[in-house]
Amino acid sequence: MSRPHLWIRAEARPTEQRVPIVPAHAAQLISDGFEVTVEESPTRVVPLEDYVAAGCATVPAGSWPDAPEGAVVVGIKELPEDPADLRHTHVFFAHAYKGQEGSQEVLDRFRRGGGELLDVEYLTVGGKRVVAFGFWAGYVGAALSVLRHRGLLDGAVAPMTREDLDDRLRGSAGETPERALVIGARGRSGQGAVEALTVAGCAVTRWDRPQTARLDKAALLDHDLLVNCVVSAGAGGQEAFVTAADLDAPRRLRVVGDVTCDVTSEANLVPVNTAVTTWTEPVRRLGPEEHPLEVIAIDNLPSLLPRESSESFSAELTPLLPDLADRAGPWAASLEWFRRHVHQG
Ligand SMILES: NC(=O)c1ccc[n+]([C@@H]2O[C@H](COP(=O)([O-])OP(=O)(O)OC[C@H]3O[C@@H](n4cnc5c(N)ncnc54)[C@H](O)[C@@H]3O)[C@@H](O)[C@H]2O)c1
Incomplete structure (x- = not known):
């Protein structure tokens, strides 16, 4: 089964210390065949060394726009404003489907770059959210x-x-x-x-x-x-x-x-x-x-409570990642939301 390259980005907000995948789960994913790259981060509650010990590659903060084609960029909160066009698949809370302020701009960035948004809020099984804080x-x-x-x-x-x-x-x-x-x-x-x-x-x-x-x-x-x-x-x-x-x-x-x-x-x-x-x-x-x-x-x-929140989020997200390559299970539900909204513009 193919495994996408997971790219854990640094959060853009200076007060945000959470991370979507913690080192123990990164190690599991690597042994399951995933390649996991982690950006350095000045704020993250988990030290970078723990990711290195788990077998992850490390890269500078904010380098995800240069991630290889096919890499899935995983974060929690909003992306920084640059680059203007988004060409990767992104997993995060985008708050882009309920007419929130700035939501059209976010969708425009995906439209222009040809990227894909798999919003965590819309990962559902039987209509129920499966990853939440x-x-x-x-x-x-x-x-x-x-x-x-x-x-x-x-x-x-x-x-x-x-x-x-x-x-x-x-x-x-x-x-x-x-x-x-x-x-x-x-x-x-x-x-x-x-x-x-x-x-x-x-x-x-x-x-x-x-x-x-x-x-x-x-x-x-x-x-x-x-x-x-x-x-x-x-x-x-x-x-x-x-x-x-x-x-x-x-x-x-x-x-x-x-x-x-x-x-x-x-x-x-x-x-x-x-x-x-x-x-x-x-x-x-x-x-x-x-x-x-x-x-x-x-x-x-x-x-x-950044450590506890990261650990429980990561524990809910990690078992879903093997289905990510095929956009199966809850990923299909989230992708469907994206397609519906991105084609409306
Ligand atoms: N402030 C924050 O930082 C923060 C963070 C996460 C979630 N939230 C918000 O907290 C709320 C709850 O989230 P959750 O994940 O616990 O939801 P959940 O679906 O797990 O639980 C909601 C509960 O509310 C109950 N409920 C609904 N209507 C009710 C009513 N009229 N009377 C009594 N109980 C009722 C449901 O039966 C359910 O048990 C959401 O609005 C969510 O957006 C806020």
Whole structure:
């Protein structure tokens, strides 16, 4: 069976430390017949030496435009603006099919260069995504929420290790566990949120669709923390979880971790919040000064735990790579999305 040459590129964003394939999986791929080349990177959480030890070739950062024909360039986030024309096959999150800002420019670059986009978001089996960062998004979103509730999150956040985060979660637990509610608890990010809250010693309530079908608002507001992990698109008819009116209602609720971050969407189930927050200003204060509701709605949470996020992403991506040469399985689904959109222009 033929094996494409995999080219792991350096990420363009200076704050992005994640990598799509970690050295242990690169070694497996090499023993399975793949050639794996890794670009040097000033930011990546995994040292280059680990890739060398795994048997990978190394090249300078940003050299992928000169990769041999047929090489598949693998990354996580956006490509740099140069070169203008893309001639290779690229695997990454391009955010190019839902009319996002800049999506036509991305598709134009592929059209002009004759390249191919296999967007990770559209790798699906039976309609379900097979490679995603949800678990660690939920984990870190819930962890920041509980730290804020304990008065331990002031100022900016930056990429961290799970060990440090867990030490802070365990070390700050008080005698009375906080009451924490996770909605969407059966999903990827919901499971991550439940795990972080458990490490933090919270009393965790798990809700998913059956519990929100008839929303018990008083029960919801009787938690200290809420972590919203639902996929809200398509949740038509669902009563919103927290609205502006709830700011003045009797409530125990003080912190909302909005992992979903659908802040500008009509489907937003936490409409009390209308803006994302950032690494530099992670917390928004809403409501009365004497009894605020604080919201954390960071839309790039997995980058805050770059090692764990890379390892789980790589573990999901690697078993799919043998099908890449034939564009079979989930690759066919992603390619179909590309063809449909690239031919629309
Ligand atoms: N902030 C970030 O950095 C970040 C990172 C990754 C994912 N996300 C977002 O987090 C959200 C969840 O992603 P995921 O991978 O965990 O999805 P998922 O599909 O694994 O899980 C979603 C869960 O929500 C539940 N759900 C849907 N509608 C519900 C409702 N009305 N009431 C209760 N539960 C409901 C589903 O049953 C499911 O269990 C997505 O919107 C995703 O885009 C955000």
